[in-house]
Structures are given as structure tokens and as C-alpha cells.
Amino acid sequence: MMYGSNGKLLRINLSNGNITTETLPQAFYRKYFGGRGMIAAILLKELAPGIDPLGPENKLVFATGILSGNPIPGTGRHSIGAKSPITGGYGDGEAGGFWGTELKRAGFDLVIVEGKSEVPVYIAIKDGEATIKNAEHLWGKHTGEVQQLLQRDEGKVRVAQIGPAGENLVKYACVVHDLEHFVGRSGIGAVMGSKNLRAVTVAGSKSPQLHDSEAVKELTRYMGQHYQTLASNIYENGTLMVLPALNAAGGLPTRNFQEGQFEEAEKFFPQTVREAYMTSRAGCYACPIRCGMNVKGGGPFDVDPQYKGPEYETVASFGSNLGVSDMEVIQKANELCNAYGLDTIATGICLSFVTEAFEKGLIGTKETHGKTLAFGDPGFLEVITDIAHRKDLGAVLAEGTRSAAEVWGNNTLPLAMQVKGQEMPLHEARLKQGLGLGYAMSPTGADHTHNLHDTLYIKETPAFKDLQALGYQEELLSPTTLDEKKVRLYHYGSFSRYLADCLVTCFFVPWNVSQLQQLIQGVTGWNTTTAEMMAVSERSIVNARRFNLREGLSQEDDVLCPRFHQPFESGPLKGTAIDEDAFFQSRNTYYQLMGWDEEGVPTKGSLARLGLMEEE
Amino acid sequence: MNITLSVFMALPEGERIRNKPLTLKKGSTVANAVDLFHISDEWVWMYVLNHRQVVQRKDVLSEGDHLMVFPPMEGG
CATH class of the missing domain: 3.60.9.10 (Aldehyde ferredoxin oxidoreductase, N-terminal domain)
Structure with a gap:
């Protein structure tokens, strides 16, 4: 059974x-x-x-x-x-x-x-x-x-x-x-x-039968009693918790990642936003943390509250990265995207890309269909509607930044913040350089969820101790380095994230590795081990890699957008960039560490180790 | 000297410090402020003054400063 x-x-x-x-x-x-x-x-x-x-x-x-x-x-x-x-x-x-x-x-x-x-x-x-x-x-x-x-x-x-x-x-x-x-x-x-x-x-009306419901209840009770301490930051601030810290560190994407610190970031600080707009918490099934926001709505843009409040990614995407400091504008952008069914990350990145290209004179009103674009100007809200309906400028942007750059030419491609065509999440790779390697290596292109956030592993946090439980036994590393040691950290860090994606669990609920093992045992009856969990995680990476290779993607696609290799010209990270030689060396090290060949193709040995040979 | 302290994590006993007014001796350092609450440097990613200046434990505070303490953190 x-x-x-x-x-x-x-x-x-x-x-x-x-x-x-x-x-x-x-x-x-x-x-x-x-x-x-x-x-x-x-x-x-x-x-x-x-x-x-x-x-x-x-x-x-x-x-x-x-x-x-x-x-x-x-x-x-x-x-x-x-x-x-x-x-x-x-x-x-x-x-x-x-x-x-x-x-x-x-x-x-x-x-x-x-x-x-x-x-x-x-x-x-x-x-x-x-x-x-x-x-x-x-x-x-x-x-x-x-x-x-x-x-x-x-x-x-x-x-x-x-x-x-x-x-x-x-x-x-x-x-x-x-x-x-x-x-x-x-x-x-x-x-x-x-x-x-x-x-x-x-x-549905019937929950699956558990192997040991008492063990599961006990673990759930534990989280219910301790989440306010274990997950205190996300509980108090929601996903906006990261914004003040990223801004101070110089890693808050600003004006299409040209800068890393936004002069009016204080307007987006979590307590400011929550006090001004939140009516109650919103959340997911069985989760006490409830990190989301129900909002008042209304205001100068007549925001519809049924579409809820924006998360960090959305605030940075339509805020600092578009030079916008008005939270009302951001809430309206959030509402429009949710009503039309648009990814707020990609939509915001498309808009910041076209705004920078316009401001730099690489495109003109012919390309924008008469629109004048500027960072800080809320006129971009109209373009969201045009994207959803593939109208005028929106028709080009509906294909994404890489495609738009190919249409417009004139050296606009380096402004396109994307990897493999997928637009960049609002996390700065020059601050978190292991994350940069992860953007390049992700099978889905630029993605922050199954990735390493270097800034979580700079002290002996519970997350760091979790990586130790999985086998990582190195010292603490600076977020702004990229070398062989960081590749090893990325390897373990991303494995833990891919594992969460296979279990389909949220990483904001701080279950540790041991508790996950106990939950798996309580639910399924399996006496699972960390080795088994690591193998499950790795299979998901390798199968996605095999899928991509079959579809024609290659080592040539395991790259970053050029901006991350250019140093910041100002701010706390002035002069900081991802060194290109270090990046390519790290990529090769990662291939070797995964048991892939020099072109990034999983070897028969690595497939055999994971029990994937029969699926060749 | 009056400053404000915000700590973006719960302390071990569950205590939270958010926009807490503190009165300190003139010339007090970041360490003097956080040590009042036994905040270990091992829990801290950054000490930030007035929203955008990263400082160290030894740095001296000024009247009206807002000191923020951030733990290591990930993506939002």
C-alpha cells in the first residue's frame, strides 16, 4: 500500500x-x-x-x-x-x-x-x-x-x-x-x-492516508509553536524583508540593474508598506507564517484589492528597477499583471530594458510607437496593457527582452537582463556571485528559487548547518567571491533547493533536513536518508539538463548577461563585477563536480549512478 | 545621545526589537548598542546606519542615528 x-x-x-x-x-x-x-x-x-x-x-x-x-x-x-x-x-x-x-x-x-x-x-x-x-x-x-x-x-x-x-x-x-x-x-x-x-x-474532500499520523502531527505542532522565532523575519515582514538589506549592501536592482542602491528605497521598507496598505495577512494551506498581504486598494490609481499586495520581486521589478518610488504605481502594476495573467518579474524587466534603451537613444519613438519612456515615469502602466494585448510596443515586448533586442538591434542586446531568454529575477549577481553561476546553470534560465543565495551562508545559520548535514564541510565564504569553493557551496545549496522543488515544499518554512526526513517517513513510511534525498534532487537537475541538450541548448547557453561582468560605477559595490575568467572556470568546475563532460553533457557514469540509464 | 535600533530577527527568547528608542552615552559604538541585547555577531550579516551605510561594531554612533541589524538572508 x-x-x-x-x-x-x-x-x-x-x-x-x-x-x-x-x-x-x-x-x-x-x-x-x-x-x-x-x-x-x-x-x-x-x-x-x-x-x-x-x-x-x-x-x-x-x-x-x-x-x-x-x-x-x-x-x-x-x-x-x-x-x-x-x-x-x-x-x-x-x-x-x-x-x-x-x-x-x-x-x-x-x-x-x-x-x-x-x-x-x-x-x-x-x-x-x-x-x-x-x-x-x-x-x-x-x-x-x-x-x-x-x-x-x-x-x-x-x-x-x-x-x-x-x-x-x-x-x-x-x-x-x-x-x-x-x-x-x-x-x-x-x-x-x-x-x-x-x-x-x-x-477534493479526502486527504491521503498517512503512515504515521501522530509523528506528522508532532512535527507540525513543533513548527506551529516555533515559527515566529525560526522564521521571524519572513513572519514579520513578508518577502519584502530582503529589500532594506539588499539596498544597504548595494544589491537592490535599480534602473535595469545599472545601479544597486535606490535613493528612495525607504518607501518600500516592509513596515512602511505594511502599515500603509496591509489589511490582513494572506497565506497558503496549513501555513501559520502567512507571509502575503491583503491590501486596502483604492488610492489615486483605484487599485483593486482582490489581486492582493505585491511581493518583493514585484516591488523591486516595478519600483527600484524602473526608478519608481510611488507604492501606488507599483500596486497598480501588480493588479494589472495579475488581472491579465502576466509574470511580474518578466514584465518589469521588459519595461526596464526598453526604458534604458530609449533613454540611451538606442531606440526611438518609432520603436516605442510614439511613447516617451523614462525611469520614474508611471506611463509604463499603459504598456502593461499593451503587452497583454500584443498591441504596438507591447507586441514586441510580449516576446521578451532577447527577442526585442534581436528585432531592434543597435546594440540593445547587452541591456537585456536575461539568461536563456528568461528574464532576470530581482537579485543582483554581482552581490551574490554563486547565484550568478546558478543563473547560468539553471535549466530554466535566470531563476532565483532553485539557486544559491550566498548571503544566507555567510554565518553558521540553520541553513548553513543544513548544508553540512548534506555533506558540505567548508568554511564560510564572502558573497562576492566566485571560485572553486563557491562552486562547492553552490552545488550543495542548489541541491537543497532542488530537493524542496521535488518535495514541492516552501523554503520559507524552516524545516531542517532531519525534520524533512521525519516528515517523509511519517507520511510515506519510507526510511529515507540524506543520500537518497540528494539523489532525488540530482535526478531532477540531470533530467532537465538532458531535456535541454536534446532540444539544442548547449554550453553556449550556460552564460550570464554581460552587465554582470561589468563593475558597478557607484554605490557600496563600486568596482565589483563577476570576473569572466573566474566564471568560466567555475562553470567547468561545476560540470566536473556533477560528473558531466567538458561540454556539460552528463556522462554515462553519472546517469548510471542515479539510475537513469534505462531512460536513455 | 538618542538613537533608534531595529533588529530584523527574533532574539533567542523570542524578543523583537523594532524601532526601539535607546539612550546611550556620547561616543557609544555599534557594539555598545547591540550588546545591550546580547546580539551575537555570529547572527549578523550587516549593521546598517540610516538605511544605507554599512558599519562595523567598532564604529561610533551619532545623535539621531537609526541602527539596523540584518541577519544572513536569502531571496524574497
């Missing part, structure tokens, strides 16, 4: 309307745990090489993890993966909230959506059953209206949907969950739009 999971995959073909349920062996769960581990294995196996990411051959994989569906803090997440229309390689993203929990309680651990519907549809999943329903009445509407209509028609359900941006195949369209949790990266919303799939609703 399998504990903690349903052992069931729901497969829905939108071309022919077939809906089937497949039973998955326990060995599959033990090998991959869930999330990106399972998604990478499935995409590698089921997608033919070279398919169009926005064609019917692509598949959407919705995945929970072995811990999902249970009232354990940090497990209310799920992943969605597909071949990415942004990178042309492996793509996925994660969202918090309640949708994943509900799917598991509806009797499924995974959903694969394939094919393409002739007309707009949505999928309704409820307690072991799934139905494809007409969605023509929903097409073109904002996410807020669709959320209300689906909850009116389907009852108490959790909703994953795209907005108009996904319908219009904007490359960085996201998937919006209950209006407040987002699978933002990799263009998963565009893949959903390409299938004419507007939404997937879920409702």
Missing part, C-alpha cells in the same frame, strides 16, 4: 476529449518525490524532440509531491511544467496556495494535459472525476471576473487559470491561482493558452 499519495495520474487530451486515469508505481514516487523531479522525467519521456512549445504536441504537467495534501506547513504548493516557449527547453514554475492540496484531496497526484481544444475550454476536477467544459464565455475576461464566474458555476473550488495574456500567447504569461498565487516563470501560461485551456478547477 502507498501512504501519503493516491498513486494516480489524470490524463486529459483536449484534441479528442479523452480522459483517463493511470496508476503509477510506488517506485516512481520514491525515485522522484514529485514536483520538478516528476515533471522532468515525464517531459523527457513523453515529448518528442523539437516540438513547438506552443503546438498541440507540448504537454502541461501539473504535479504535487509526496508530502502534499496533508496539513503540514509549507506543503501547500504545486508545480506546473512544459517545454518552455521562452527558453525552448525545460520549463516549470511553482505556486503556493491551496490548489495542489485540493488536487491531491481530489484523488490525483499529477495531471497531464495534452493536445489542443478547438474552442476555449476549462477542466473541472472533483473527487476522482474530470470534465471538459466550454469556456467561450470566459475568454477575454480578466482573471478576477473569471474567478467569480467559475466559483459561481462550480461551487467551492480552487481555480488555476490564465488571463488575456495567456490567451494571446504572451511568452511570459503566468498561471494565476485564486488570484493570489502564481506559476510565473517559464511561460507556462502561454502553453496553457496555446491549448485553448482557460482554467482548471479542483475540489
Whole structure:
């Protein structure tokens, strides 16, 4: 008997309307745990090489993890993966909230959506059953209206949907969950739009059976009693906790990463923002930390509060990185992106890119369709709407910065803050140089979630001790170095993050490695070890790597945007850059450390070590 | 001399220090302020004065300073 999971995959073909349920062996769960581990294995196996990411051959994989569906803090997440229309390689993203929990309680651990519907549809999943329903009445509407209509028609359900941006195949369209949790990266919303799939609703009523429910309850009680101390910063400040520190350190992305300190950053400090706008906390299933914000709305831009308050990434993306100091403008940008279903990171980076190009005279009003752009000018809000509808300047920006730079030429490409086509999160690689290596090595391009944040490991923090438990036994390192020692730190740090992505757990809930082992044992009955957990994590990295290599990505794509190799001209990090020779040496060291050849291809030995030879 | 102290983490007993007014002797250092609360340097990433100046434990404080103490942290 399998504990903690349903052992069931729901497969829905939108071309022919077939809906089937497949039973998955326990060995599959033990090998991959869930999330990106399972998604990478499935995409590698089921997608033919070279398919169009926005064609019917692509598949959407919705995945929970072995811990999902249970009232354990940090497990209310799920992943969605597909071949990415942004990178042309492996793509996925994660969202918090309640949708994943509900799917598991509806009797499924995974959903694969394939094919393409002739007309707009949505999928309704409820307690072991799934139905494809007409969605023509929903097409073109904002996410807020669709959320209300689906909850009116389907009852108490959790909703994953795209907005108009996904319908219009904007490359960085996201998937919006209950209006407040987002699978933002990799263009998963565009893949959903390409299938004419507007939404997937879920409702479930049965939690999976646990192997040792008392052990799980005891651990959950422990976190419930200690989270305010163990996770005090995120509990008090939400994700904005990082903003004052990054600004002081000179690593707050400002005006398209040209600077690292914003002169009006104080306006975005967490207590200032929370006191001015927050009405109550928002959060995810079973999590006491509740790091999100419900907000008042209103104000000069008539902000709609149903779209919640912005997270750090959004504040930096539309704030310091666009030279904007007005929190009302940022809240409006957040609302527009959430209503249209746009990734706030990519949207903001596209806007800061075009603003810098315009200010430097590399493009003119011909390229901007008559718009005058300037850092600090809230006029960019109109462009967000144009991006969602692929209109005027928005039509070019809807393809992303790399594509826009190719269209415009005139040396605009070095201004495009992206890796593998995926726009840069709001974390400065010159401050965190291990993170810079991680941007280059990530299978999904620039990504901050499955990456090393060097600034977490500069003292013997619980996170540092966790890496020691996984095998890292080196000294503490400065965040602004990149050498062989940092590669080793990146290796262990990223492994711990990929592990969280396979378990589909939130890294803001501070479970340590030992507690995760106990949770896995309590839920599944498996006597897991750190070695097993590291192998699961590594399989997810290697399978995504194999997928990318098969799709034509190569060592040439494992690079950073040039700005990170140029020193800051001012601020606390004046003169600091990622040395190019050190970067390429570190990349080679990482390949060797992973057991890959000199071109970054996993060797047969490394595949054999991970039990992946049979999938060759 | 009056300063304000903000610590972006809970102390071991769960105590929180946010915008706390402190009166110190003239010439007091960063260390003098944080030692009042037994804040170990082992927990600290940065000491920051007035939102943007990174300082060390030995640095002297001035009237009206806002001292912020940040722990090691990751991404938001």
C-alpha cells in the first residue's frame, strides 16, 4: 500500500476529449518525490524532440509531491511544467496556495494535459472525476471576473487559470491561482493558452492516508509553536524583508540593474508598506507564517484589492528597477499583471530594458510607437496593457527582452537582463556571485528559487548547518567571491533547493533536513536518508539538463548577461563585477563536480549512478 | 545621545526589537548598542546606519542615528 499519495495520474487530451486515469508505481514516487523531479522525467519521456512549445504536441504537467495534501506547513504548493516557449527547453514554475492540496484531496497526484481544444475550454476536477467544459464565455475576461464566474458555476473550488495574456500567447504569461498565487516563470501560461485551456478547477474532500499520523502531527505542532522565532523575519515582514538589506549592501536592482542602491528605497521598507496598505495577512494551506498581504486598494490609481499586495520581486521589478518610488504605481502594476495573467518579474524587466534603451537613444519613438519612456515615469502602466494585448510596443515586448533586442538591434542586446531568454529575477549577481553561476546553470534560465543565495551562508545559520548535514564541510565564504569553493557551496545549496522543488515544499518554512526526513517517513513510511534525498534532487537537475541538450541548448547557453561582468560605477559595490575568467572556470568546475563532460553533457557514469540509464 | 535600533530577527527568547528608542552615552559604538541585547555577531550579516551605510561594531554612533541589524538572508 502507498501512504501519503493516491498513486494516480489524470490524463486529459483536449484534441479528442479523452480522459483517463493511470496508476503509477510506488517506485516512481520514491525515485522522484514529485514536483520538478516528476515533471522532468515525464517531459523527457513523453515529448518528442523539437516540438513547438506552443503546438498541440507540448504537454502541461501539473504535479504535487509526496508530502502534499496533508496539513503540514509549507506543503501547500504545486508545480506546473512544459517545454518552455521562452527558453525552448525545460520549463516549470511553482505556486503556493491551496490548489495542489485540493488536487491531491481530489484523488490525483499529477495531471497531464495534452493536445489542443478547438474552442476555449476549462477542466473541472472533483473527487476522482474530470470534465471538459466550454469556456467561450470566459475568454477575454480578466482573471478576477473569471474567478467569480467559475466559483459561481462550480461551487467551492480552487481555480488555476490564465488571463488575456495567456490567451494571446504572451511568452511570459503566468498561471494565476485564486488570484493570489502564481506559476510565473517559464511561460507556462502561454502553453496553457496555446491549448485553448482557460482554467482548471479542483475540489477534493479526502486527504491521503498517512503512515504515521501522530509523528506528522508532532512535527507540525513543533513548527506551529516555533515559527515566529525560526522564521521571524519572513513572519514579520513578508518577502519584502530582503529589500532594506539588499539596498544597504548595494544589491537592490535599480534602473535595469545599472545601479544597486535606490535613493528612495525607504518607501518600500516592509513596515512602511505594511502599515500603509496591509489589511490582513494572506497565506497558503496549513501555513501559520502567512507571509502575503491583503491590501486596502483604492488610492489615486483605484487599485483593486482582490489581486492582493505585491511581493518583493514585484516591488523591486516595478519600483527600484524602473526608478519608481510611488507604492501606488507599483500596486497598480501588480493588479494589472495579475488581472491579465502576466509574470511580474518578466514584465518589469521588459519595461526596464526598453526604458534604458530609449533613454540611451538606442531606440526611438518609432520603436516605442510614439511613447516617451523614462525611469520614474508611471506611463509604463499603459504598456502593461499593451503587452497583454500584443498591441504596438507591447507586441514586441510580449516576446521578451532577447527577442526585442534581436528585432531592434543597435546594440540593445547587452541591456537585456536575461539568461536563456528568461528574464532576470530581482537579485543582483554581482552581490551574490554563486547565484550568478546558478543563473547560468539553471535549466530554466535566470531563476532565483532553485539557486544559491550566498548571503544566507555567510554565518553558521540553520541553513548553513543544513548544508553540512548534506555533506558540505567548508568554511564560510564572502558573497562576492566566485571560485572553486563557491562552486562547492553552490552545488550543495542548489541541491537543497532542488530537493524542496521535488518535495514541492516552501523554503520559507524552516524545516531542517532531519525534520524533512521525519516528515517523509511519517507520511510515506519510507526510511529515507540524506543520500537518497540528494539523489532525488540530482535526478531532477540531470533530467532537465538532458531535456535541454536534446532540444539544442548547449554550453553556449550556460552564460550570464554581460552587465554582470561589468563593475558597478557607484554605490557600496563600486568596482565589483563577476570576473569572466573566474566564471568560466567555475562553470567547468561545476560540470566536473556533477560528473558531466567538458561540454556539460552528463556522462554515462553519472546517469548510471542515479539510475537513469534505462531512460536513455 | 538618542538613537533608534531595529533588529530584523527574533532574539533567542523570542524578543523583537523594532524601532526601539535607546539612550546611550556620547561616543557609544555599534557594539555598545547591540550588546545591550546580547546580539551575537555570529547572527549578523550587516549593521546598517540610516538605511544605507554599512558599519562595523567598532564604529561610533551619532545623535539621531537609526541602527539596523540584518541577519544572513536569502531571496524574497
